Amino acid sequence: MAESNYGSRDKRGHYRPHKRVGYPPIFIWPLQPRAALKWVFAVPGYLVPWNVFYICVGVLSWFLLSPPLEAYAKISFQTFFLVFLKNSALVALYFGAFHYRLYTLRSQDTDFKFNPRWPAAKSKQFLFNDQNLDNIFLTFFSGVTIWSGFELGLLWFPANGYVSVLSVKENWIYFIVMLLLIHLWRDLHFYLVHRLIHFEPLYSLAHRIHHKNINPGPWSGLAMHPIEHIFYFSCAVLYLFFPFHPAFIIVTLVHAGLSPAPGHVGFDRIKLGKGESFDPDSYAHYLHHKYFECNYADGILPLDRWFGTFHDGSDEAQTRLKDRLKEKNLKNRFTR
Numbered sequence: 469m470a471e472s473n474y475g476s477r478d479k480r481g482h483y484r485p486h487k488r489v490g491y492p493p494i495f496i497w498p499l500q501p502r503a504a505l506k507w508v509f510a511v512p513g514y515l516v517p518w519n520v521f522y523i524c525v526g527v528l529s530w531f532l533l534s535p536p537l538e539a540y541a542k543i544s545f546q547t548f549f550l551v552f553l554k555n556s557a558l559v560a561l562y563f564g565a566f567h568y569r570l571y572t573l574r575s576q577d578t579d580f581k582f583n584p585r586w587p588a589a590k591s592k593q594f595l596f597n598d599q600n601l602d603n604i605f606l607t608f609f610s611g612v613t614i615w616s617g618f619e620l621g622l623l624w625f626p627a628n629g630y631v632s633v634l635s636v637k638e639n640w641i642y643f644i645v646m647l648l649l650i651h652l653w654r655d656l657h658f659y660l661v662h663r664l665i666h667f668e669p670l671y672s673l674a675h676r677i678h679h680k681n682i683n684p685g686p687w688s689g690l691a692m693h694p695i696e697h698i699f700y701f702s703c704a705v706l707y708l709f710f711p712f713h714p715a716f717i718i719v720t721l722v723h724a725g726l727s728p729a730p731g732h733v734g735f736d737r738i739k740l741g742k743g744e745s746f747d748p749d750s751y752a753h754y755l756h757h758k759y760f761e762c763n764y765a766d767g768i769l770p771l772d773r774w775f776g777t778f779h780d781g782s783d784e785a786q787t788r789l790k791d792r793l794k795e796k797n798l799k800n801r802f803t804r
């Protein structure tokens with residue numbers, strides 16, 4: 469399977485897919501209910517593979533790997549340690565699998581890699597002068613810590629009886645629908661929070677740390693400043709205000725904690741062997757890391773299209789972005 473069937477490289481060796489970033493036929497006018505329904509059940513589509521995968525991991529994490537709800541009633545170091553260990557194991561396995569195959573084994577070399585260079589191993593930009601070490605450090609010491617903090621803090625309410633837990637048996641349709649909608653809520657929350665942290669002073673204070681990864685790898689996904697992690701994982705708070713089950717919190721946090729790995733993988737396609745490959749859906753967000761001021765959303769809501777910040781990877785989109793930046797710079801000069 470040749471890379472040239474799917475895209476081309478420019479003079480500097482940067483890979484650009486022939487495909488354009490697009491949106492599913494769901495939030496469009498006039499409505500296309502048949503196409504939308506087809507997309508929900510298509511492979512790949514809304515449910516399979518990513519959404520169902522994160523739901524399954526989250527549900528397993530709650531029912532098999534987490535301490536019992538009573539343990540969350542008191543904020544103890546022991547419970548925190550167990551929760552941190554559980555979430556760290558998920559991250560190490562998932563992020564590690566992408567990294568090990570593509571960056572340690574270099575199983576497909578730079579085939580389909582957007583940026584021809586490997587992550588910086590000697591750069592003063594990064595902690596320890598090493599992009600991977602910087603990314604891994606921020607992922608565990610800030611990312612998984614704050615993720616686990618949200619898990620403990622939010623489950624403290626039902627554990628102490630301030631929020632009642634519904635029975636899955638009696639409300640199984642509601643339970644499943646809520647789990648399936650988490651992806652949609654995460655998309656909206658990510659966009660809102662991401663737009664917010666692109667404004668000063670939050671950008672210089674926090675989000676700039678994530679944007680040091682112009683050439684991202686899987687570990688760049690959760691490599692953020694603690695302030696950004698607090699905004700990022702706050703998506704789970706919403707579920708305290710609905711008829712409640714702890715799995716809603718865990719699945720939302722697992723979705724937020726794991727989905728950045730394929731999203732930052734740095735490759736347009738991942739080879740599986742025997743001429744097969746799959747698209748990890750990382751192109752739109754790669755363009756955000758490359759050009760900063762486009763594709764703030766990452767997923768299925770066409771928010772960038774509605775607000776004029778969409779970049780589909782084409783030359784026309786690039787020209788539009790340049791014009792927009794020129795206008796912005798001019799405005800800044802006059803308002804300063």
Ligand SMILES: [Zn+2]
Binds near residue numbers: 678
């Ligand atoms: Zn990113």
Ligand SMILES: [Zn+2]
Binds near residue numbers: 662666679756760
């Ligand atoms: Zn950003």
